[in-house]
Amino acid sequence: MLRRENPVRTGELDPVLSSLFRVVDGVRMVAAHMLDLYERPLFHDSLVTAADITAHAEAFGMYQSEHGVCAGPQAMIDELLAALFDGKSVESDWQCPWTAEIPAAIDYALLGRQLTAVTSTLGVRMGLAYARIHEALSRTALDGLAGRLREAIALDFELLVPSRAHLPAQRDFSERHCFHDMFDQARMAMGGPASFADVMSPPSDLLGPRASVALGNLFASICEPSRAGLLREIAGYVVDYLRFERNALRAVAAVQREINDLLGRPQPRSPLGTVHLASAHKLRQGTHAAARYLIDTLREVLGVEIVNRSDSTIAGHRGVSIALE
DSSP: OOSSSSSOOOTTTHHHHHHHHHHHHHHHHHHHHHTTTSSSOTTTTTTOOHHHEEEEEEEETTTTTTTTEEEOHHHHHHHHHHHHHHHHOEEEEEEEEGGHHHHHHHHHHHHHHHHHHHHHHHHHHHHHHHHHHHHTTTSSSOOOOOOOHHHHHHHHHHTTTTTTOOOHHHHHHHHIIIIHHHHHHHHHHHHOOHHHHHHSSSSTTTOOHHHHHHHHHHHHHHHHHGHHHHHHHHHHHHHHHHHHHHHHHHHHHHHHHHHHHHHHHHOOOSOOOOOHHHHHHHHHHTTOOOOOOOOHHEEEEEEEOEEEETTEEEEEETEEEEEEE
Protein backbone atom coordinates (compact mmCIF):
# COMPACT_ATOMS: atom_id res chain seq x y z
CA MET A 1 0.00 0.00 0.00
CA LEU A 2 2.95 2.32 0.61
CA ARG A 3 5.23 1.32 -2.24
CA ARG A 4 5.66 3.72 -5.14
CA GLU A 5 5.16 1.26 -7.98
CA ASN A 6 1.88 -0.65 -8.30
CA PRO A 7 0.54 0.14 -4.80
CA VAL A 8 -2.59 -1.54 -3.52
CA ARG A 9 -5.23 1.17 -3.51
CA THR A 10 -7.60 1.88 -0.64
CA GLY A 11 -10.43 -0.63 -0.72
CA GLU A 12 -8.55 -3.08 -2.95
CA LEU A 13 -6.74 -5.03 -0.22
CA ASP A 14 -8.06 -8.55 0.14
CA PRO A 15 -10.36 -8.54 3.22
CA VAL A 16 -8.95 -11.87 4.44
CA LEU A 17 -5.40 -10.52 4.29
CA SER A 18 -6.49 -7.26 5.94
CA SER A 19 -8.16 -9.15 8.79
CA LEU A 20 -5.17 -11.46 9.17
CA PHE A 21 -2.85 -8.48 9.48
CA ARG A 22 -4.96 -6.94 12.22
CA VAL A 23 -5.26 -10.04 14.38
CA VAL A 24 -1.60 -10.99 13.99
CA ASP A 25 -0.66 -7.42 14.89
CA GLY A 26 -2.68 -7.88 18.07
CA VAL A 27 -0.54 -10.89 18.95
CA ARG A 28 2.56 -8.81 18.24
CA MET A 29 1.38 -6.06 20.60
CA VAL A 30 0.76 -8.53 23.43
CA ALA A 31 4.16 -10.15 22.87
CA ALA A 32 5.84 -6.74 22.83
CA HIS A 33 4.22 -5.90 26.16
CA MET A 34 5.45 -9.19 27.61
CA LEU A 35 9.01 -8.32 26.57
CA ASP A 36 8.91 -4.92 28.26
CA LEU A 37 8.11 -5.79 31.89
CA TYR A 38 11.10 -5.53 34.20
CA GLU A 39 9.26 -7.39 37.02
CA ARG A 40 8.77 -10.47 34.81
CA PRO A 41 11.74 -10.35 32.44
CA LEU A 42 11.35 -12.21 29.16
CA PHE A 43 13.72 -12.04 26.20
CA HIS A 44 13.56 -12.72 22.48
CA ASP A 45 14.49 -16.39 22.95
CA SER A 46 12.19 -17.06 25.92
CA LEU A 47 9.76 -19.90 25.22
CA VAL A 48 6.08 -18.94 25.44
CA THR A 49 2.90 -20.78 24.56
CA ALA A 50 -0.45 -19.74 23.14
CA ALA A 51 -1.85 -19.98 26.66
CA ASP A 52 0.81 -17.53 27.90
CA ILE A 53 -0.35 -14.97 25.31
CA THR A 54 -4.03 -15.19 26.23
CA ALA A 55 -3.27 -15.19 29.98
CA HIS A 56 -1.15 -12.06 29.62
CA ALA A 57 -3.79 -10.29 27.53
CA GLU A 58 -6.43 -11.09 30.15
CA ALA A 59 -4.25 -10.10 33.12
CA PHE A 60 -3.37 -6.69 31.67
CA GLY A 61 -6.76 -5.86 30.16
CA MET A 62 -5.44 -5.88 26.61
CA TYR A 63 -8.72 -7.02 25.07
CA GLN A 64 -10.16 -3.58 25.72
CA SER A 65 -9.14 0.04 25.26
CA GLU A 66 -10.61 3.50 25.39
CA HIS A 67 -11.87 2.99 21.84
CA GLY A 68 -13.57 -0.40 22.17
CA VAL A 69 -13.12 -4.07 22.95
CA CYS A 70 -11.91 -7.12 21.04
CA ALA A 71 -14.93 -8.63 19.32
CA GLY A 72 -13.33 -12.01 18.58
CA PRO A 73 -14.82 -15.01 20.42
CA GLN A 74 -12.32 -16.86 22.59
CA ALA A 75 -12.64 -19.97 20.38
CA MET A 76 -11.48 -17.98 17.34
CA ILE A 77 -8.62 -16.43 19.32
CA ASP A 78 -7.52 -19.88 20.45
CA GLU A 79 -7.70 -21.16 16.87
CA LEU A 80 -5.51 -18.32 15.62
CA LEU A 81 -2.92 -18.85 18.35
CA ALA A 82 -2.89 -22.60 17.76
CA ALA A 83 -2.06 -21.92 14.10
CA LEU A 84 0.65 -19.38 14.95
CA PHE A 85 2.30 -21.21 17.84
CA ASP A 86 1.62 -24.89 17.19
CA GLY A 87 1.32 -24.95 13.41
CA LYS A 88 -2.21 -26.27 13.49
CA SER A 89 -3.69 -26.25 9.99
CA VAL A 90 -6.68 -24.05 9.25
CA GLU A 91 -9.39 -25.25 6.91
CA SER A 92 -9.69 -22.66 4.15
CA ASP A 93 -9.68 -22.49 0.36
CA TRP A 94 -8.39 -18.90 0.34
CA GLN A 95 -5.40 -18.28 -1.92
CA CYS A 96 -3.08 -15.33 -1.29
CA PRO A 97 -2.40 -13.43 -4.53
CA TRP A 98 0.78 -11.83 -3.14
CA THR A 99 2.75 -14.87 -2.01
CA ALA A 100 5.81 -13.84 -4.03
CA GLU A 101 5.99 -10.55 -2.14
CA ILE A 102 6.20 -12.08 1.33
CA PRO A 103 10.04 -11.74 1.56
CA ALA A 104 9.84 -8.00 0.86
CA ALA A 105 7.01 -7.66 3.38
CA ILE A 106 9.15 -9.38 6.02
CA ASP A 107 12.03 -7.01 5.31
CA TYR A 108 9.61 -4.10 5.67
CA ALA A 109 8.46 -5.46 9.03
CA LEU A 110 12.03 -5.97 10.25
CA LEU A 111 12.94 -2.40 9.30
CA GLY A 112 9.83 -1.24 11.14
CA ARG A 113 10.98 -3.08 14.25
CA GLN A 114 14.28 -1.21 14.07
CA LEU A 115 12.49 2.12 13.83
CA THR A 116 10.29 1.16 16.78
CA ALA A 117 13.35 0.30 18.88
CA VAL A 118 15.02 3.64 18.17
CA THR A 119 11.97 5.86 18.62
CA SER A 120 10.81 3.98 21.72
CA THR A 121 14.23 4.46 23.29
CA LEU A 122 13.83 8.18 22.61
CA GLY A 123 10.68 8.01 24.74
CA VAL A 124 12.65 6.32 27.50
CA ARG A 125 15.30 9.04 27.44
CA MET A 126 12.65 11.75 27.44
CA GLY A 127 11.16 10.04 30.50
CA LEU A 128 14.57 10.33 32.18
CA ALA A 129 14.75 14.03 31.32
CA TYR A 130 11.26 14.60 32.71
CA ALA A 131 12.14 12.72 35.91
CA ARG A 132 15.28 14.82 36.46
CA ILE A 133 13.52 18.10 35.76
CA HIS A 134 10.51 17.12 37.89
CA GLU A 135 12.80 16.30 40.84
CA ALA A 136 14.73 19.55 40.49
CA LEU A 137 11.56 21.65 40.43
CA SER A 138 10.05 19.80 43.41
CA ARG A 139 12.77 20.65 45.92
CA THR A 140 11.34 23.97 47.03
CA ALA A 141 8.34 26.26 46.68
CA LEU A 142 8.39 28.18 43.41
CA ASP A 143 6.43 31.05 41.91
CA GLY A 144 6.67 33.15 38.80
CA LEU A 145 8.07 31.57 35.64
CA ALA A 146 9.75 28.73 37.53
CA GLY A 147 6.45 27.98 39.28
CA ARG A 148 4.61 27.81 35.97
CA LEU A 149 7.26 25.48 34.61
CA ARG A 150 6.90 23.22 37.64
CA GLU A 151 3.13 22.99 37.14
CA ALA A 152 3.50 22.14 33.46
CA ILE A 153 6.22 19.54 34.07
CA ALA A 154 4.14 17.94 36.85
CA LEU A 155 1.21 17.51 34.45
CA ASP A 156 3.48 16.06 31.77
CA PHE A 157 5.10 13.72 34.29
CA GLU A 158 1.72 12.19 35.14
CA LEU A 159 1.27 11.26 31.48
CA LEU A 160 4.34 9.02 31.74
CA VAL A 161 2.71 6.80 34.37
CA PRO A 162 0.66 4.52 32.04
CA SER A 163 3.77 3.71 29.97
CA ARG A 164 5.81 3.44 33.22
CA ALA A 165 8.54 5.66 31.77
CA HIS A 166 8.62 7.43 35.16
CA LEU A 167 10.12 4.31 36.81
CA PRO A 168 13.94 4.08 36.75
CA ALA A 169 13.89 0.25 36.71
CA GLN A 170 11.47 0.21 33.78
CA ARG A 171 13.49 2.75 31.80
CA ASP A 172 16.67 0.76 32.33
CA PHE A 173 15.09 -2.56 31.35
CA SER A 174 13.36 -1.11 28.29
CA GLU A 175 16.50 0.44 26.86
CA ARG A 176 19.11 -2.15 27.84
CA HIS A 177 17.08 -5.26 27.07
CA CYS A 178 13.74 -4.84 25.30
CA PHE A 179 14.61 -2.29 22.63
CA HIS A 180 18.26 -3.36 22.44
CA ASP A 181 17.24 -6.93 21.61
CA MET A 182 14.45 -5.78 19.29
CA PHE A 183 16.88 -3.79 17.14
CA ASP A 184 19.72 -6.31 17.13
CA GLN A 185 17.52 -9.31 16.32
CA ALA A 186 15.79 -7.47 13.46
CA ARG A 187 19.13 -6.21 12.14
CA MET A 188 20.69 -9.66 12.34
CA ALA A 189 17.74 -11.19 10.48
CA MET A 190 18.49 -8.82 7.59
CA GLY A 191 22.22 -9.54 7.68
CA GLY A 192 23.09 -6.06 8.91
CA PRO A 193 26.32 -5.48 10.89
CA ALA A 194 25.24 -2.48 12.97
CA SER A 195 24.38 -3.04 16.65
CA PHE A 196 21.98 -1.06 18.80
CA ALA A 197 24.76 0.05 21.15
CA ASP A 198 26.82 1.42 18.25
CA VAL A 199 23.87 3.14 16.58
CA MET A 200 22.46 4.75 19.73
CA SER A 201 25.69 5.96 21.36
CA PRO A 202 26.18 9.68 20.60
CA PRO A 203 29.66 10.82 19.53
CA SER A 204 31.68 12.19 22.43
CA ASP A 205 31.87 15.66 20.86
CA LEU A 206 28.14 16.02 20.19
CA LEU A 207 26.50 18.82 22.25
CA GLY A 208 29.14 18.96 24.94
CA PRO A 209 29.66 21.30 27.94
CA ARG A 210 29.52 24.45 25.79
CA ALA A 211 25.99 23.58 24.70
CA SER A 212 24.89 23.15 28.33
CA VAL A 213 26.42 26.49 29.29
CA ALA A 214 24.86 28.29 26.32
CA LEU A 215 21.36 26.92 26.91
CA GLY A 216 21.75 27.44 30.67
CA ASN A 217 22.59 31.11 30.13
CA LEU A 218 19.57 31.48 27.84
CA PHE A 219 17.23 29.88 30.40
CA ALA A 220 18.70 31.96 33.22
CA SER A 221 18.26 35.19 31.27
CA ILE A 222 14.48 34.84 31.10
CA CYS A 223 13.73 33.88 34.71
CA GLU A 224 13.98 35.52 38.11
CA PRO A 225 17.66 36.03 39.15
CA SER A 226 17.11 33.89 42.26
CA ARG A 227 16.15 30.92 40.04
CA ALA A 228 19.05 31.21 37.59
CA GLY A 229 20.95 28.29 39.12
CA LEU A 230 17.89 26.05 38.98
CA LEU A 231 17.21 26.90 35.33
CA ARG A 232 20.85 26.23 34.43
CA GLU A 233 20.56 22.80 36.04
CA ILE A 234 17.41 22.08 34.04
CA ALA A 235 19.15 23.24 30.86
CA GLY A 236 21.82 20.61 31.48
CA TYR A 237 19.16 17.89 31.62
CA VAL A 238 17.57 19.23 28.44
CA VAL A 239 20.91 19.17 26.59
CA ASP A 240 21.51 15.58 27.75
CA TYR A 241 18.22 14.64 26.09
CA LEU A 242 18.89 16.73 22.97
CA ARG A 243 22.26 15.00 22.52
CA PHE A 244 20.61 11.59 22.54
CA GLU A 245 17.73 12.78 20.35
CA ARG A 246 19.99 14.34 17.73
CA ASN A 247 22.00 11.14 17.40
CA ALA A 248 18.81 9.05 17.32
CA LEU A 249 17.47 11.21 14.48
CA ARG A 250 20.46 10.09 12.44
CA ALA A 251 19.63 6.46 13.21
CA VAL A 252 15.98 6.97 12.27
CA ALA A 253 16.98 8.63 9.00
CA ALA A 254 19.32 5.75 8.13
CA VAL A 255 16.62 3.11 8.63
CA GLN A 256 14.06 5.25 6.84
CA ARG A 257 16.38 5.45 3.82
CA GLU A 258 16.36 1.65 3.68
CA ILE A 259 12.56 1.61 3.88
CA ASN A 260 12.26 4.16 1.08
CA ASP A 261 14.64 2.13 -1.08
CA LEU A 262 12.61 -1.03 -0.43
CA LEU A 263 9.37 0.76 -1.38
CA GLY A 264 10.89 2.61 -4.32
CA ARG A 265 10.04 5.98 -2.79
CA PRO A 266 12.16 9.12 -3.13
CA GLN A 267 14.28 10.18 -0.19
CA PRO A 268 13.14 13.26 1.78
CA ARG A 269 14.71 16.58 0.86
CA SER A 270 14.97 17.90 4.42
CA PRO A 271 16.32 16.20 7.56
CA LEU A 272 14.17 14.87 10.37
CA GLY A 273 13.72 17.18 13.32
CA THR A 274 11.67 18.32 16.28
CA VAL A 275 8.62 19.15 14.16
CA HIS A 276 8.34 15.51 13.11
CA LEU A 277 8.81 14.20 16.65
CA ALA A 278 6.19 16.62 17.95
CA SER A 279 3.73 15.32 15.36
CA ALA A 280 4.42 11.74 16.43
CA HIS A 281 3.64 12.60 20.05
CA LYS A 282 0.40 14.31 19.06
CA LEU A 283 -0.71 11.21 17.16
CA ARG A 284 -0.40 9.18 20.39
CA GLN A 285 -2.76 11.40 22.38
CA GLY A 286 -5.55 9.36 23.91
CA THR A 287 -3.49 6.14 24.03
CA HIS A 288 -1.56 4.48 26.86
CA ALA A 289 1.65 5.67 25.16
CA ALA A 290 0.59 9.34 25.24
CA ALA A 291 3.27 11.76 26.41
CA ARG A 292 3.92 15.42 25.94
CA TYR A 293 6.95 16.32 23.88
CA LEU A 294 9.34 18.04 26.29
CA ILE A 295 10.46 20.58 23.69
CA ASP A 296 6.83 21.72 23.21
CA THR A 297 6.41 22.32 26.94
CA LEU A 298 9.61 24.38 27.12
CA ARG A 299 8.41 26.51 24.22
CA GLU A 300 4.96 27.08 25.70
CA VAL A 301 6.16 27.96 29.22
CA LEU A 302 9.58 29.54 28.73
CA GLY A 303 9.07 30.88 25.22
CA VAL A 304 12.25 29.09 24.12
CA GLU A 305 12.08 27.53 20.65
CA ILE A 306 14.44 24.58 20.20
CA VAL A 307 14.92 23.04 16.77
CA ASN A 308 16.89 19.81 16.94
CA ARG A 309 17.85 18.07 13.71
CA SER A 310 20.34 15.38 12.81
CA ASP A 311 22.83 18.03 11.69
CA SER A 312 22.17 21.01 14.00
CA THR A 313 20.57 22.25 17.22
CA ILE A 314 19.24 25.81 17.44
CA ALA A 315 17.69 27.48 20.48
CA GLY A 316 15.90 30.82 20.20
CA HIS A 317 14.04 33.32 22.34
CA ARG A 318 12.37 36.55 21.21
CA GLY A 319 14.17 36.70 17.88
CA VAL A 320 17.62 35.80 19.22
CA SER A 321 18.95 32.39 18.15
CA ILE A 322 22.03 30.49 19.22
CA ALA A 323 23.59 27.36 17.75
CA LEU A 324 24.28 24.72 20.39
CA GLU A 325 27.56 22.92 19.73
